[in-house]
Amino acid sequence: MSNGETKTDVILIGAGIMSATLGTILKELAPDWNITVFEKLGKAGEESSNEWNNAGTGHAALCELNYTPEKDDGSIDIAKAVKINEQFQVSKQFWSYLVKKNLIENPGEFIQPLPHMSLVHGEDNVNYLKKRFEALSENPLFEGMEFSDDPDKLKEWIPLIMKDRTSNEPIAATRIESGTDVNFGALTRKLFEHLEKQKVEINYRHHVEDIKRTENGAWEVKVHDMEGGKIEYITAKFVFIGAGGGSLHLLQKSGIPEGKGIGGFPVSGLFLVCNNPEVVEEHFAKVYGKAKVGAPPMSVPHLDTRFIDNKKTLLFGPFAGFSPKFLKTGSMLDLFTSVKIHNVFNMIAAGAKNFALTKYLIEQLMLSKEQRMEELREFIPTAKSEDWDIVVAGQRVQIISDNGALKFGTEVISARDGSIAALLGASPGASTAVSIMLEVIEKCFPQYVNEWEPKIKEMVPSYGMSLTANPELAQEIETDAVATLGLKDARTLQEA
Template identity: 75%
Template sequence: MSKIQNKTDVILIGAGAMSATLGALLKELAPEWEVKVFEKLASAGEESSNEWNNAGTGHAALCELNYTSEKSDGSIDISKAIKINEQFQLSRQFWSYLVNSNLIRNPQDFIMPIPHMSFVQGEKNVAFLKKRFEALTDNPLFQGMEYSDDPDKLMEWIPLIMEGRTSNEPIAATKIDSGTDVNFGALTRMLFEHLKSRDVEINYKHSVEDIKRTGDGLWEVKVHDLELGKTTYHTAKFVFIGGGGGSLPLLQKTGIPESKHIGGFPVSGLFMVCNNPEVVEQHHAKVYGKAKVGAPPMSVPHLDTRYIDNKKTLLFGPFAGFSPKFLKTGSNFDLISSVKPNNVITMLAAGVKEMALTKYLIQQVLLSNEKRMEELREFIPNAQSKDWKIVAAGQRVQVIKDTEAGKGTLQFGTEVVSAADGSIAALLGASPGASTAVHVMLEVLEKCFPEYMMEWEQKIKEMIPSYGVSLAENPEFFEEIHSSTAQTLGLNVKELAYN
């Protein structure tokens, strides 16, 4: 008996922020295209996009020290910081377009203004932070940033961090008020509600089991309905694999040459959450420190004011851990089953090269609650164990691939892997992730639909005015864009006064 194939134009695998963004862009650019979404879980935004599974930082390199490196001559390389900031501006513009067009509403439900700060201790780190501040403030994207090593000023900025600090060690911080807290879970759910209203077929509790090329050049996706227990087959001209940690195994099933020699290393995370409202009210900022030696960039310690379910809360972390699962809801066999003949050498090479990371993860896994409290007290000297509880954050799969730097190089970023003909694409990697979703999905459109880009360009520029333009090199345009998006998204609200 032959299987019935359900034809469509576009299939999106995974109902996270990336698929939501791509779906929303396509529905503006090609509204007549038929789009289907398949998600294994019961609702949208439940894995990496969920508000409890990420830091909720609108990553714009305002406070993240790992986006600015010190060169051998002592100067600071800010090129990556400029790139990340420009990418976040694209997201702000697209979200503003959606709000102004009444396609999504109530932006305060997913984005809030919050100062972004960097905080360092020790003479060497203070010197680095001052040089970083001087390098960034020469650039229009970072105007408004302040620097201080004055304890009285720091007490004004971050009383919770300064109270009870007895060490004579030099400390310093930078502060910029234009930072944001983003609830990516809420945003993802809003976008899928919008897609549903645009006749996108969204199938929850549907697990994608296989992807293969058909004789006529389409992609056939084998889907298992977890509720009814039946299997269906769907074909499409274009497939996007946006399944977070689950993307790598599905990419491997496609068999495309671009999927070879790529591996993944899963890193889990924990946050400490403050449950004492009196403590929460003493802090109003996202404060990022420096990563420990051997730690991956995603493990930079930070103390964050968060807005979740319209409630202000405080998170500290993340503490890294190891689990062989590629998703929180994944299998303990995910890692071992991702090792294939074509990537085993790549994976082994990474194992040899990343001994420092392995040692760091082992140390993190073995941390007791009291040891975690000790790390928290480096930020909040008076922290009390009774005020904090542990929550499990999301799983992240770091990409391992062969690069010019050698075999088995661990990649700390977000990466699109697509077939040469653009008929299928997968998103791999972690931070800065959802903050730069619009930039990443524009990259998918450019790679996979080059024949449509000229036709779409005018509409893209209507949605994202700075598309194709360097804001860093056009300060007046940046000021105009930044002001208008702040107005639309409600980011001009004066920051709350410290208690």
């Protein structure tokens, strides 16, 4: 960038999966627009999008039990699960479009087929899982899901988990082969490589320090060139804040009314990673259990096969922790500097309402490695401490809404005139990035949506439609995604 003030059409703050997705969509819809990206770190996908900083699950609600709560009458509410599944189908359609157009290559480097399973213990939980299975099986998006409480069948599905299991406690699982493991770090890097070819200006080691509205309604961004030491200013008609945990501070600096009253609560994570190749080879699935009382949804225990750097590995976790940082590379003052007059009472209220979460985080912080191993042994009875190492995962900032409620989803906060938008929150996050960015486009560029709709439907054939209500289209889209993204039968992959 040059000294002084520069103008562009769009500014993207943060080089993670969200900015990568929005930038890629906009370049397809408006190829003549100038887009400028600012990233504090030295390359793309190094914070929340990095493969070691998230679970790598293609969240489609196939195995995540927190998306299917049990109602007071005992029935299962599958509405959220269906919504998340539909959103993930949108992501797969867009990725397939990019591959078919040769805009990105080698999809196997970022997505792999992998069975998704839910595993529960105890009679009540087994009954819940069976009801969940029956409810989801009626929806075409969950076609192929299986349920079993037969120990012999479970030994076929999850031999490592069932090996030397001596408890007589009832146990059951569901299994569906259409699940995926997604390396969002690799995908983010591929998208930014594509954007560079599209003449998008990407500025690494540039820290956005301030955002202000100009007299003509544009936004002026103050940027610190961390290598050159210069302060630079750039103006744009539209700004997207996709800086992970850093988004809250920048949203506050923008001063838009829609950001008033919102706070953030950081939660960190740890994983146990298996260092024994023989153990790694005994497991092939993502297996999700039930969260403990008071635990945030991001702390649902799961044992995951992962594909990172073209290598199969095995992770268990996450274990929750606490750090006042909003980013893994952030400041210990992040939480304290986010407290403002307009949100302090909401944050206090959130603390009072979530005592169980506070208690849970304290307990998690005090766990030794051996205590973490004991939790792993609920999944793998034969687990040995020497086979597992601890890895620090990413930071997530949970949203505290303007009524003091702690929210665990992903939310877009945008100005009324659509000139600026920020993404806050955590899971399912990256898996639903395409749906979320299409939402940003609808909110922030309503004057162009009719003009852009044919192109959007080319990229996402189901745009504006319910796949649940159109099972033939759902099957057609799934078949295309399997072929284009290389998602062959998971059992074939396992045997390869």
